[in-house]
Amino acid sequence: MAVVDQVDRSLPIGRVSTRQVLVLVGASAAMVAGLVVVAPALADLPDVWAKIAHGHMGWLLFALVLEALSFVGHAILFRAVSVEGGGTRIGFRASTEITLAGHAATKLFSSAGAGGIALTAWALKKSGMDGRDVAARMTTFMVLLYAVYMGALVLGGLGLYTGALPGGGSFAITVVPAIFGAVVIAIVAAAQLVKPGTSRVQRWLAPVGDGVRDARRLIARGNLGLLGAFMWWAFDIAALWACFEAFGDSPAVAVLVVGYFVGTLANLLPLPGGVGAVDGGMIGAFVAFGVDPASAIIAVLAYRFFAFWLPIAPGAISFATLRKTVAKWEAEDAGAEPVAVTPKPLRAPRPRVAHDRSLCHQYS
Numbered sequence: 001m002a003v004v005d006q007v008d009r010s011l012p013i014g015r016v017s018t019r020q021v022l023v024l025v026g027a028s029a030a031m032v033a034g035l036v037v038v039a040p041a042l043a044d045l046p047d048v049w050a051k052i053a054h055g056h057m058g059w060l061l062f063a064l065v066l067e068a069l070s071f072v073g074h075a076i077l078f079r080a081v082s083v084e085g086g087g088t089r090i091g092f093r094a095s096t097e098i099t100l101a102g103h104a105a106t107k108l109f110s111s112a113g114a115g116g117i118a119l120t121a122w123a124l125k126k127s128g129m130d131g132r133d134v135a136a137r138m139t140t141f142m143v144l145l146y147a148v149y150m151g152a153l154v155l156g157g158l159g160l161y162t163g164a165l166p167g168g169g170s171f172a173i174t175v176v177p178a179i180f181g182a183v184v185i186a187i188v189a190a191a192q193l194v195k196p197g198t199s200r201v202q203r204w205l206a207p208v209g210d211g212v213r214d215a216r217r218l219i220a221r222g223n224l225g226l227l228g229a230f231m232w233w234a235f236d237i238a239a240l241w242a243c244f245e246a247f248g249d250s251p252a253v254a255v256l257v258v259g260y261f262v263g264t265l266a267n268l269l270p271l272p273g274g275v276g277a278v279d280g281g282m283i284g285a286f287v288a289f290g291v292d293p294a295s296a297i298i299a300v301l302a303y304r305f306f307a308f309w310l311p312i313a314p315g316a317i318s319f320a321t322l323r324k325t326v327a328k329w330e331a332e333d334a335g336a337e338p339v340a341v342t343p344k345p346l347r348a349p350r351p352r353v354a355h356d357r358s359l360c361h362q363y364s
Helices: 004-010 018-043 048-053 057-083 092-108 114-126 131-162 171-193 200-220 224-246 253-268 277-288 293-309 312-333
Strands: none
Touching: 057 092, 057 131, 057 224, 057 293, 092 114, 092 312, 114 131, 114 312, 131 171, 131 200, 131 224, 131 253, 171 200, 171 253, 171 277, 224 253, 224 293, 253 277, 277 293
């Protein structure tokens, strides 16, 4: 958990230290060397570099398109949650800038998405929202986005273990992740019962409960922008599928989905952007499902190039354009007639209780 206000002040938005860049580059080099050179040699696997040379360019270009559509889905969902109720400056362009810039910030700052939290909170506050609205919108966004994640772990894991979905898999790689997903869903759902207060549990869970209630209201209103949550995950997994096809054959769909989500749990490790951890987690998950190790290594490395490395440059550019957008907002606020930008609350007004609104924000 990270408190929005604390994270917003603690990370140097707009500045990247030499140490952060060196750590990212060093960890990445070690990861690539380990996966491409050392691991195949120790495991007596086929030459990974030889497989790279025989990749199908058409499938790789298709993976690039699919990954771009994934980011479009993220921006659509972010805008749908941000503008619900009206009165906000955040249009689709600003949503895209925040999405891409947040992705880059996550890679260069601390793990578990803290860089993305800080940048998103900063942009929302600059758009005119107060701290309460920022926390509420971001929590609702995360509830909607990760409901798909946990639901896929439960349905996919149980489906594979029982044979309802083709692909098989051991108890450890199917049922255990399903239990984890079910526990998270239960905790988040139960958070709706927690009333605001001053205790640690109340400060952590009350905002999550608010996010669940707001998410339910958005779903009830039939906002098509909420489909962005499915787009973000579905097109990202489709990009991984295309990378498998570029170098051979893809595993069964259910194996692909569960292996992807189990692997991305490595984002929780204290590494910049999960660099190396997600790669190893995905490869290990697919090998546990019986996928050829050499195919898993090359497909995951190709996918991570599209999902992790390639968006960093557009993210840096988006951060530069976002600063200009924010400067425009600040200039408008400095005028004689400030623009009314505070969005309408998603729920009925209620008496304020001093408490901490916290959330955990994560980018893959």
